[in-house]
Amino acid sequence: MGLSLDNLEQRLQSLIEVHLVNLLPGRKTEDVIAKQLAHAVKSNISEGQPVPNRYIIFVNPKAIDQWNKDPRLLEGLSQILRLIASEANFKFEAPPSLTFSTDPSLGLDEIKISGANQPIEVAETQNMPQNSDGVIADETIPKNAFLIIGGVRVFPLSQPVINIGRRMDNNLVIDDPRVSRYHAQIRAIKGRYVIFDLNSTGGTYVNGQRTNQTVLYPGDVISLAGLPVIFGQDNPPAYTKGSTAPISPVSSERPTATLKPIEKPETDK
Numbered sequence: 001m002g003l004s005l006d007n008l009e010q011r012l013q014s015l016i017e018v019h020l021v022n023l024l025p026g027r028k029t030e031d032v033i034a035k036q037l038a039h040a041v042k043s044n045i046s047e048g049q050p051v052p053n054r055y056i057i058f059v060n061p062k063a064i065d066q067w068n069k070d071p072r073l074l075e076g077l078s079q080i081l082r083l084i085a086s087e088a089n090f091k092f093e094a095p096p097s098l099t100f101s102t103d104p105s106l107g108l109d110e111i112k113i114s115g116a117n118q119p120i121e122v123a124e125t126q127n128m129p130q131n132s133d134g135v136i137a138d139e140t141i142p143k144n145a146f147l148i149i150g151g152v153r154v155f156p157l158s159q160p161v162i163n164i165g166r167r168m169d170n171n172l173v174i175d176d177p178r179v180s181r182y183h184a185q186i187r188a189i190k191g192r193y194v195i196f197d198l199n200s201t202g203g204t205y206v207n208g209q210r211t212n213q214t215v216l217y218p219g220d221v222i223s224l225a226g227l228p229v230i231f232g233q234d235n236p237p238a239y240t241k242g243s244t245a246p247i248s249p250v251s252s253e254r255p256t257a258t259l260k261p262i263e264k265p266e267t268d269k
Helices: 005-019 029-046 059-066 072-088 122-126
Strands: 054-057 097-104 111-116 146-148 153-157 161-167 184-189 192-197 203-206 211-213 220-224 225-231
Touching: 005 072, 005 211, 029 054, 029 072, 029 111, 054 059, 059 097, 072 097, 192 203
Parallel strands: 054 097
Antiparallel strands: 054 111, 146 153, 146 225, 161 184, 184 192, 192 211, 203 220, 220 225
């Protein structure tokens, strides 16, 4: 018999206590994590909404280093969420991922979790409404933008959505073992290009900082799991404060983790 939603919190707490308790700073934090993760999942299901696949764990700024010191914690929480989904017979629209952020209003031993859905995924953009020319509607394409891949290859950005990865069905195919099958996506939003990491194995970095989604400005240095890519634009739009600021509050200027599934699939990245 599958796991019921009523037992979701108890099951989460049990798995965290068995597998992750030694990675948790503070006392009894596994209780709070289990309670808040269970609430995010159950509230969305009861409201008929997609289960959040992105979770932001907020902690006191003085405690962030303790939470960030072992990446296995975020990897383990993601694996537990995927196991719970299979047991409780619900699905994530994208592989679950977790990151840390700070909230100075929290005490040193307090945490809170915010759940949201990944805004951009390959499958989503492939099915978005298009106009008669096959272009996604309501997206202004920035002019004269391009990428320089590995210092030698120039790729013009002339579409509203550009998927990047090793697979041949990407718009920009990069045959490099460091790059995931579906690694990143660049999308035109309000006259600017924004890069999104698609839960890649090696991560997406902008100017040395790992990111989930970031506005691109001319001269930004992107790293796709170590492969250097430079974003350029001949006639860029006016610069605004925060050159690589996230497009929404759920993305942050902090390290994040791309998390692996519990069982390695046959078509792993």
